[in-house]
Amino acid sequence: MLGFLINPNKFNKLTDIILKPLFYLTAVIFLIGLILIYYSPNDYQQGSTVRIMYIHVPSAWLALLTYSIMTIYSIFALAFRIPFGFIINSAVAPIGAVFTLVCLVSGSLWGKPMWGTWWVWDARLTSVAILFIVYLIIIFINYSFEKIEVKEKIIAIFVVIGSINLPIIKFSVDWWNTLHQPASISKLSSPSIDPSMLKPLIAMTLAFTFIGLIIAILRIKTEIILRKKSI
Amino acid sequence: MSLRFQRLFLILVTFVLLLAAVLLILFNSQKNIxxxxxxxxxxxxxxxxxxxxxxxxxxxxxxxxxxxxxxxxxxxxxxxxxxxxxxxxxxxxxxxxxxxxxxxxxxxxxxxxxxxxxxxxHDENYMPASIKEDLEKNNQWKKNYK
CATH class of the missing domain: 2.40.50.140 (Nucleic acid-binding proteins)
Structure with missing residues (x-):
């Protein structure tokens, strides 16, 4: 049933079926998200600048989600010798890097009008910048070795070590004084975002996730073909 | 324990130890962070x-x-x-x-x-500007959102 998660052939079969419907679904959700943003209200303090949130938060979420998935796959790939995990690492690292960059740039553009600065070295901003560098190193390792078996193991080990950064990013705003705000949405309390702003945020998060998923599927398929050729 | 679960165990223990090391360093350099x-x-x-x-x-x-x-x-x-x-x-x-x-x-x-x-x-609260105006009109606006 869940064989497509570790078996390249089953993965190819399933994604051949769902790729097209997924594409249309994503287009619809993205359009709904954009319409909701257009009709979303201005914030009581930030005015219309608050709309940067609808790009900033989804890309931050995807930057962390991509790395979490890579971590899980790396652990299982190393422990249980599942080569599909290595394929995932090579395929999705650039996607995570791009979303991290989008997060950093949109955050910087948001910080200038609201905080009064493009960048400060507070714990949250610094840890996300480190995440971006970690992604870059993974991409560089990916292009730096001739032997695939050596390369993929080094990447997987590096991904697992780099995942120490994930809880630090998540809890940096709670553990230390930061200029960045604490989380607006958490499991323990009701969200401190008004429903009229939460709806477009959720729609955009879904849309971004699906866009990331489509690119990931295409890149994983490419990676499978490349590896079959090289063997 | 089979070999693969030994490997999994080894990876997880390494991860936890490394995480503990990093967190200890970070919390002890609190003043600089x-x-x-x-x-x-x-x-x-x-x-x-x-x-x-x-x-x-x-x-x-x-x-x-x-x-x-x-x-x-x-x-x-x-x-x-x-x-x-x-x-x-x-x-x-x-x-x-x-x-x-x-x-x-x-x-x-x-x-x-x-x-x-x-x-x-700015804090973690987001609220439409129109709601603030309504609250102010009815004298319900209190600064208890911090």
Whole structure:
């Protein structure tokens, strides 16, 4: 049933079926998200600048989600010798890097009008910048070795070590004084975002996730073909 | 235990130990990682005059005074202690009384800071502007969102 998660052939079969419907679904959700943003209200303090949130938060979420998935796959790939995990690492690292960059740039553009600065070295901003560098190193390792078996193991080990950064990013705003705000949405309390702003945020998060998923599927398929050729 | 679960166990133990090491380092260098001191922390630290410092808190109500066109005086408070700040320059848009702010500056004399940079801090609450207007109309607007 869940064989497509570790078996390249089953993965190819399933994604051949769902790729097209997924594409249309994503287009619809993205359009709904954009319409909701257009009709979303201005914030009581930030005015219309608050709309940067609808790009900033989804890309931050995807930057962390991509790395979490890579971590899980790396652990299982190393422990249980599942080569599909290595394929995932090579395929999705650039996607995570791009979303991290989008997060950093949109955050910087948001910080200038609201905080009064493009960048400060507070714990949250610094840890996300480190995440971006970690992604870059993974991409560089990916292009730096001739032997695939050596390369993929080094990447997987590096991904697992780099995942120490994930809880630090998540809890940096709670553990230390930061200029960045604490989380607006958490499991323990009701969200401190008004429903009229939460709806477009959720729609955009879904849309971004699906866009990331489509690119990931295409890149994983490419990676499978490349590896079959090289063997 | 089969070989693969031994490997999984080894990876997880390594991960936990590394995480513990990193967190221990980070929590022990707390002073260098925090972005700002609160006024109470600053008073406890007993900093020297002339030292560079960054403090954060709320701009105290009724403390913001405009001296000239671009010089200001105000107090930063954490509801226990307050630090007096004066500043030459342009304030960020979000800067106002009751709002969070972070001040970069030099300690001129105890409890007084000459600011070189001011950042406004915004909290985790997002609310449509129209709702605030409605609340104000009905006198329901209280600043209890901090």
């Amino acid at each position: 925090i972005f700002f001191y609160t006024p109470s922390e600053l008073i406890n630290e007993k900093p020297k005059v002339g030292q560079n410092i960054r403090i954060g808190g709320f701009v105290k109500e009724d403390s913001l005074k405009k001296i000239t066109i671009n010089s200001y005086e105000f107090e930063i408070t954490d509801n226990n202690n307050a630090i007096f700040v004066y500043y030459n320059g342009i304030l960020p848009d979000l800067f106002r009384e009751g709002q969070g702010a972070v001040v970069d500056g030099i300690i001129e004399k105890p409890y007084t800071i000459k600011a070189t940079n001011i950042y406004a801090k």
